[in-house]
Amino acid sequence: MTSTNEAGSRSGPGQAAVLTVLTTTDAAQKAQDLASGAVAARVAACAQIAGPVVSVYRWEGAVETAQEWQVLFKTTAARYDALESWLAEAHDYDTPEIIATPVVRGSAAYLEWVARETAE
Numbered sequence: 001m002t003s004t005n006e007a008g009s010r011s012g013p014g015q016a017a018v019l020t021v022l023t024t025t026d027a028a029q030k031a032q033d034l035a036s037g038a039v040a041a042r043v044a045a046c047a048q049i050a051g052p053v054v055s056v057y058r059w060e061g062a063v064e065t066a067q068e069w070q071v072l073f074k075t076t077a078a079r080y081d082a083l084e085s086w087l088a089e090a091h092d093y094d095t096p097e098i099i100a101t102p103v104v105r106g107s108a109a110y111l112e113w114v115a116r117e118t119a120e
């Protein structure tokens with residue numbers, strides 16, 4: 001039997017709701033630093049870095065195009081606030097992209113691992 005929790009994720013009995021959280025940064029080393037720092041702080045179980053990607057966005061009234069690296073973190077809904085706070089402090093952007101998406105389904109063993117690795 002599955003249930004829907006407060007974050008909207010479906011999980012089995014006793015499983016924590018898991019989220020993927022996306023941010024971007026303008027250099028590969030900055031992405032590595034964000035990834036390793038969040039895992040070391042236990043606000044994310046793991047992080048994947050992809051890039052470079054091209055981002056097009058409006059900033060201060062102008063359309064900008066920039067090369068960025070995406071960092072995708074895996075955490076629990078219970079640890080999201082801690083991850084968001086950590087990213088806001090560690091990130092060098094004025095307004096960093098921090099977007100969380102619920103994991104609707106996943107292997108029980110992986111979801112349990114994410115919960116264990118992010119436990120306070």
